[in-house]
Amino acid sequence: MSFFGMFKRSVQGTAPVARERLQVLLSHERTVASESDLVVVLREEILAVIARRVKVEFDNVDVRMNCGEVVSTLTVDIEIPATLDAFTPAHA
Amino acid sequence: MVAKVIVVTSGKGGVGKTTTTAALGAALAQAGQNVAVVDFDVGLRNLDLIMGAERRVVYDFVNVIQGNAKLNQALIRDKRVGTLSLLAASQTRDKDALTEKGVARVMKELRDKFDWVICDSPAGIERGALLAMRHADIAVIVTNPEISSVRDSDRMVGLLDAKTVKAEKDEEIEKHVLLARYDPDRAARGEMLAIDDVLEILSLPLLGVIPESRDVLKASNLGAPVTVASPVSAPARAYKDAARRLTGETVTMTIPSDKRNLFGMLFGGRAA
């Protein structure tokens, strides 16, 4: 920290630092929270669609969001049974 | 009668939710409104103690939910303010004792009986806190001017906008910040987040500023809401103003202080 930084801090107290840290943190947490909500919803809805045809376990559905600067990607990884006994034809 | 339901919530523990529930409830009741305060802190009930009713609890919230008591049998009427009633939490360690259906039924019954139903939320973001906010029309988010409390308040805003009945119906839940345990001296010295900083960060309207005061502890020792135990004290005046704002009145925002505080502000700082 610079000499002036120290000086400024002793005059203004530590509250401005707290304020700055909070602003940075919360802007991050707000986007993360809305993304993770989206992932939760997507996971449930994807599971519901797949489960109409194939038996899948909730724990075997993996939905991930990767956020990049320009594009974000959604990765869906679903483990289904090796045999297709679990397959339910459309007319069933 | 159709009550407005308020949840007093915070995320972080120990910020003043129970103190606030008792004080706002009493202030509204002292103004002639019919008020029920409801303790959702199952296993760690304290509202009865703060209200001085701990020896009068026969039936609690869980008894009503499980059908072992009627709501009327469980409601404890305050001895000092006749229009104020308490529904105590249960001391059971079973966290699932409050069922979602049961809570909905009791809340509906309370809504029909009172003008205001104030729910004292437990800390945290678990089941108890979610049940406490579930049926609320209005949220009072109690925040201390301190970094972790503000962060947790922000978290609660997200939950209120997602997990309440109102939110699920795409209706806006009314949200207010109540800044509690505020110390003007420390804020002036820049040791504590300023009021404007907290409001800007949370972007929520301010319901009131409750100063840090020894009258709060005194009132809890005596078992009375601070607005009853010391009606003219700084925190009591702050809570009464906040209660008037809840009823829709426009009350100029001030930070009530005691003479002692003024003295401290003038001379106390230098001595330290």
Ligand SMILES: Nc1ncnc2c1ncn2[C@@H]1O[C@H](COP(=O)(O)OP(=O)(O)OP(=O)(O)O)[C@@H](O)[C@H]1O
């Ligand atoms: N304005 C105030 N001035 C001084 N002390 C206060 C003030 N508000 C609350 N307190 C004290 O802070 C402590 C915690 O208050 P309270 O029990 O109301 O918090 P809470 O948010 O309900 O806690 P929990 O999360 O454990 O339920 C108590 O000792 C109370 O007396």
Ligand SMILES: [Mg+2]
């Ligand atoms: Mg409490």
